[in-house]
Amino acid sequence: MSPAVSRIARLLGVAAIPLAILGVFFALPVVGMVSRGFWADGTFDPGAVLGVLGRPRVHRVLWFTLWSASLGTLLSLALGLPAAHVLYRRRFPGVSVLRAALLAPFVLPTVVVGVAFRQLVGESGPLGFLGIDGSPIAIIAGLVFFNASVVIRIVGGAWESLDPRAGEAAAALGAGPWQVLRTVTLPALRPSLVSAASVVFLFCATAFGVVLTLGGLAYSSVETEIYLLTANLLDLQAAAALSVLQLVVVTGLLLAAARARRTPDPALSRILARPRRLSSGDLPALGGTALLGLLVAGPILALVAGSLRHDDAWTLANYRALATTGEQQALIAPVTDALVTSLRTAFDATWMSLLLGLTVAVVVTRRSRSVSERRVRSVLDGVFMLPLGVSAVTLGFGFLITLDRPPLDLRDSPLLVPIAQALVALPLVVRTLVPVLAGVDDRLRQAAATLGAAPWRASLTVDLPVVARPLLAAAGFAFAVSLGEFGATSFLARDEHPTLPVVIFGLIGHPGPMNYGMALAASVVLASTTAAVMLAVERLHVPVGSF
Amino acid sequence: MTRACRLYSSALLTAALLALTACSLVGGGDSSAGEPDAEGQPTKVVLVTHESFALPDKLVKQFEQDTGLDLVIRASGDAGTLTNKLVLSAGNPQGDVAFGVDNTFASRALDNDVFAPYAAAMPAGADAYALPGDDDHRLAPVDNASVCVNVDTTWFDKQGLAPPKSLDDLTDPAYQDLFVLPGAATSSTGMAFLLATIAEYGDAWPDYWTRLMDNGAKLTAGWSDAYEVDFTQGGGKGDRPIVLSYDSSPAFTIGGDTSTTRALLDTCFRQVEYAGVLAGADNPDGAQQVIDWLLSPEVQQQLPTSMYVFPVDSSVTLPAEWAKYAVPPADPLTVDPAEIAKNRDEWLTTWSDVTSR
Numbered sequence: 001m002s003p004a005v006s007r008i009a010r011l012l013g014v015a016a017i018p019l020a021i022l023g024v025f026f027a028l029p030v031v032g033m034v035s036r037g038f039w040a041d042g043t044f045d046p047g048a049v050l051g052v053l054g055r056p057r058v059h060r061v062l063w064f065t066l067w068s069a070s071l072g073t074l075l076s077l078a079l080g081l082p083a084a085h086v087l088y089r090r091r092f093p094g095v096s097v098l099r100a101a102l103l104a105p106f107v108l109p110t111v112v113v114g115v116a117f118r119q120l121v122g123e124s125g126p127l128g129f130l131g132i133d134g135s136p137i138a139i140i141a142g143l144v145f146f147n148a149s150v151v152i153r154i155v156g157g158a159w160e161s162l163d164p165r166a167g168e169a170a171a172a173l174g175a176g177p178w179q180v181l182r183t184v185t186l187p188a189l190r191p192s193l194v195s196a197a198s199v200v201f202l203f204c205a206t207a208f209g210v211v212l213t214l215g216g217l218a219y220s221s222v223e224t225e226i227y228l229l230t231a232n233l234l235d236l237q238a239a240a241a242l243s244v245l246q247l248v249v250v251t252g253l254l255l256a257a258a259r260a261r262r263t264p265d266p267a268l269s270r271i272l273a274r275p276r277r278l279s280s281g282d283l284p285a286l287g288g289t290a291l292l293g294l295l296v297a298g299p300i301l302a303l304v305a306g307s308l309r310h311d312d313a314w315t316l317a318n319y320r321a322l323a324t325t326g327e328q329q330a331l332i333a334p335v336t337d338a339l340v341t342s343l344r345t346a347f348d349a350t351w352m353s354l355l356l357g358l359t360v361a362v363v364v365t366r367r368s369r370s371v372s373e374r375r376v377r378s379v380l381d382g383v384f385m386l387p388l389g390v391s392a393v394t395l396g397f398g399f400l401i402t403l404d405r406p407p408l409d410l411r412d413s414p415l416l417v418p419i420a421q422a423l424v425a426l427p428l429v430v431r432t433l434v435p436v437l438a439g440v441d442d443r444l445r446q447a448a449a450t451l452g453a454a455p456w457r458a459s460l461t462v463d464l465p466v467v468a469r470p471l472l473a474a475a476g477f478a479f480a481v482s483l484g485e486f487g488a489t490s491f492l493a494r495d496e497h498p499t500l501p502v503v504i505f506g507l508i509g510h511p512g513p514m515n516y517g518m519a520l521a522a523s524v525v526l527a528s529t530t531a532a533v534m535l536a537v538e539r540l541h542v543p544v545g546s547f
Numbered sequence: 548m549t550r551a552c553r554l555y556s557s558a559l560l561t562a563a564l565l566a567l568t569a570c571s572l573v574g575g576g577d578s579s580a581g582e583p584d585a586e587g588q589p590t591k592v593v594l595v596t597h598e599s600f601a602l603p604d605k606l607v608k609q610f611e612q613d614t615g616l617d618l619v620i621r622a623s624g625d626a627g628t629l630t631n632k633l634v635l636s637a638g639n640p641q642g643d644v645a646f647g648v649d650n651t652f653a654s655r656a657l658d659n660d661v662f663a664p665y666a667a668a669m670p671a672g673a674d675a676y677a678l679p680g681d682d683d684h685r686l687a688p689v690d691n692a693s694v695c696v697n698v699d700t701t702w703f704d705k706q707g708l709a710p711p712k713s714l715d716d717l718t719d720p721a722y723q724d725l726f727v728l729p730g731a732a733t734s735s736t737g738m739a740f741l742l743a744t745i746a747e748y749g750d751a752w753p754d755y756w757t758r759l760m761d762n763g764a765k766l767t768a769g770w771s772d773a774y775e776v777d778f779t780q781g782g783g784k785g786d787r788p789i790v791l792s793y794d795s796s797p798a799f800t801i802g803g804d805t806s807t808t809r810a811l812l813d814t815c816f817r818q819v820e821y822a823g824v825l826a827g828a829d830n831p832d833g834a835q836q837v838i839d840w841l842l843s844p845e846v847q848q849q850l851p852t853s854m855y856v857f858p859v860d861s862s863v864t865l866p867a868e869w870a871k872y873a874v875p876p877a878d879p880l881t882v883d884p885a886e887i888a889k890n891r892d893e894w895l896t897t898w899s900d901v902t903s904r
Contacts, residue, residue: 123787212733231624394623
């Protein structure tokens, strides 16, 4: 075997475990569902599937999905960037609490956020005069509410360890703050910006609850359409057509993103710059952060206020009730039990996604010796993003029909939920780690090897210190994704132990003022638990400044 | 640097240990449960159902004690998701018995041979809820609830306006911009209302919907969005006093010594939920025992409090608030389940066209 081929073989060997898991828990179910549509009534009929793509309704749905997701992504970036700057490059009292709190919206169940949003902007709400209830503006606002935190976290993580000296040098040579941002900072941040943008786009394009609840049923996206076709009408042919469409669009996006991410020289010096105090130059960034803060705080305040009301009085009754099974025993288990189940599931999902994510990130960032090797690495990079771009409904039904026989009789496995959640979190983990690992100068590893270090030792001394903080950030991310995950979880069979978002969904779907209050209170508990976990992760001080 | 390494390895070690012990779900399950016993008899029975299924632990324990079987409950999605999952896994089902397929989806399940026949002994009055066309007893009715338009009587009293009574009244300009309802495409409650209008108006139902929308009816995604946000008596204190909900809902809006809402009994569509033994079940005997259990007086009595539905057993005593405020319609609107299965797609498409204009 030639050295180049054997390098690629070794590379695929390392990637084999994550690839196998992706194959069983993603490719197999999706292919299973899609082929059911192509083989309608036992005969292969691709014409009928392609015919679906010609329907005007499909064009409308595709167009809406594309423009709403693009706009949602752009606005999340526009509002998330200033916040990332303020929260990761500046120091002021309470900054770490604020950082942790900004990730809270990310885990809130959409059904509850929908209710909270609509209480503000609905006909009788305090912002009802805006008249945006049921409009695309409300949908976009909802998308930004959920996704700005993703931008802050991914970009902030890279920004935090960006060497400030290049910018300072430019400033010393007379560049204004905007010029420094445009010519020095943003180019250096490009890999993480593109990473954040592609993840957020996938989240926006597959948003389900936000589009239905805030759009007042007037708008359909590819995701809501697949849900209707699969879960309600059982029109697998049309669902397969849309799933294929979804895959094609997502693949195209990932190719474009990979191209945009490529930088001529990814090696950047990484140091943990000491955050500076706020100054008057930060006013524009502070303005952007404040705007985002308002957008996030509004619905959350509505939520908290609602959770403290019962029988037209301020009370903690809703919170006290969380330890019971609901006013009318609507729940099998108290909400507190569900929180424990959620935390345990999240723990499993986190270590799974970290293990897989770290392997993938290492594989795709090692320096390639040949063009074909680089191609293999970038294809691998993209493949692990795919689960985010595919409908949870397709995946959920696919699990049922493909993992149903030995040796893969896994559809009842208690591990199915954490695995599904780990797959959803995996792209976030990879996208958080890759920009940082790609920035490590390969010469450092070579130097370590020259000095006699074994490959694992070289990795431990060169990569680990650089990746330590981003790894913590990724762990927090994965944990939060798992805590809040509802789409895939609700489609998988659950045992007697539902997770918290599932319980909240059950509570808010039943009459009775106490159930409503408890749903809001449980959401506040879920959000604050997430914020507390994030804060704890931030507090784990990793001594990285020493290299 | 070495300090960092040591710190790291200890952190990793801790994480690994935690994963192996209390924090994880892995290895937490009792893997021996459900294996056949020495005589090869199955020791567990699996009930597949939807997300709204809920019965107190006490009743489940009692069943397990009485039958010696371990009852495993697998719940996910809504009635539509449940039915479609059963259809897709027909022949190699995920469990032994299913509960929660309703009369709007039942025909699809029967057409695809999801269920095996079982003629359970029916409690008093349950025959009235039997699925039309199910001649070999594949589905046993377990509970029912009617989707009805509800009004906030306190709001109408205050305005000095008589509340509407019929479907026709909802298109009266006197009630302009007062009605909120979940949509038929995204909510089973909304679907039931669409079926009510089809039963009432026949082929002219799209005209009715045009008039309804012209009169300012507001559509939401789900029941909770309509009831808890826009309805005047919901949790969010909205501004619309007419909402689509259930015949039992007035039992949950009691203020002082009376209910503040009332269901309009001439606007109701009745949903019946069924249970059936799954064709190809590993434990068909256990499945039959689960159906008998669901029809037993103990479970039937618990249905209103746990699942917000009426029992099919007419001899069961209802909870006090239900007996007083939850009045089921005497003569609900109905559509033949076979018709629903045949036309669901076309009706929903037409409905989407009419309402999104």
